[in-house]
Amino acid sequence: MNENIIAFILSVLAGLVSGWLVWIFRYVIGNRKHLLITIKAMRLWNTEIRVSISYLFRIRVSGKYMLVKGNRIDQYQPVGGVFKMLPSFKDIKHNYEITDDDRLPIDETSKDDLRIRVQGKHLVKLLSWFYTRKNREVGVHREFYEEMIKTGILEIDSLRSFTPEYCKTVNTNIHYSKHFKCKEILIYEIYELDLTEQEEKRIVEYVRDNSNKAILASQDDICKECIDLDGSSKKIGEHAKHIL
Known part of the structure; x- marks a missing residue:
């Protein structure tokens, strides 16, 4: 030649x-702010990744942590829930080729949850979008009302004085979910509540009378992911450790 x-x-x-x-x-x-995720996402360029972005409350009473019974899974877990997408998210959802995560049934309660699926090539852009706080729910009062006020654990006055303090953001990085049998990344924003003596008293009384709905768990219980109630072992959600 x-x-x-x-x-x-x-x-x-x-x-x-x-x-x-x-x-x-x-x-x-x-994308250096998400360097490790960026590198992993590049390797999963056309692979669908499950993404769930939530907020959890650290509610401490008498040196223990309040957990409530999950509605979807038979376990005790922190008060909190998944952030919601707003209608203005529609274009981003289309541009990033995002699909709803249907591994859990979607109903009126879970509709528009930021529990979604996206290919690796769009993951970092999605995370960067989330931190802009645009086109999505930014308040954390909704689940507090649903799980603490509406249930009667606390009175409506507690919502008026509701001033949660941001503690940290937990990012699990991309990993394989044995439960959902796919790659996933979970992000949790952790907030702490500063309770009054009256509020602590109401929680203690509620837990005492409704241990099938809420418990006060020790750090050891949460780390073990189980608690003994009346001689029976009850599961504590793995993600509860993030409020410690």
Whole structure:
């Protein structure tokens, strides 16, 4: 083969490789805040990843943590829930090729939950969007009302003085879910409630009379993911450890 042709082919290949490397470099630098996730997401470019973004409340009473019975899963878990998408999220959902996660039944309660599926190539963009706080629910009072006020654990006055303090954001990174049999990433925003003596008293009384609906669990119980109630072992959700 003519040396000039070989040189030309090598030059073209070198240009393609260098261009590809430059693109990777720019992609990684542009998403350096999520560097580890970015690298994993690149490897899962066309793979669907389950994403769930929630908020949880750390409610401490007498050195223990209040947990409530889950509606969907038979376990005790922190008060809280999944953030909601707003109608303005429609275009983003289309552009990022997002689909609803139907592994859990979707009803009026779970409709528009940020419990979704997205391909790896869009994951970092989705996370960056979430932190802009646009097109989504930003308050955390909805689940507090549903699980603490509406149930009668606390009175409506507690909602008026509701001032949760942000503690941290937990990111589980991309991992394989044995339960859902797919790749997933879970994100939790943790908030702490500053209770009055009266509110603590009401919680203690409610738990005492309704242990089938709510409990006060120790740190050890949460780490073990179970608690003994009247001689029977009851499950505590794995994600409860994030409120510790």
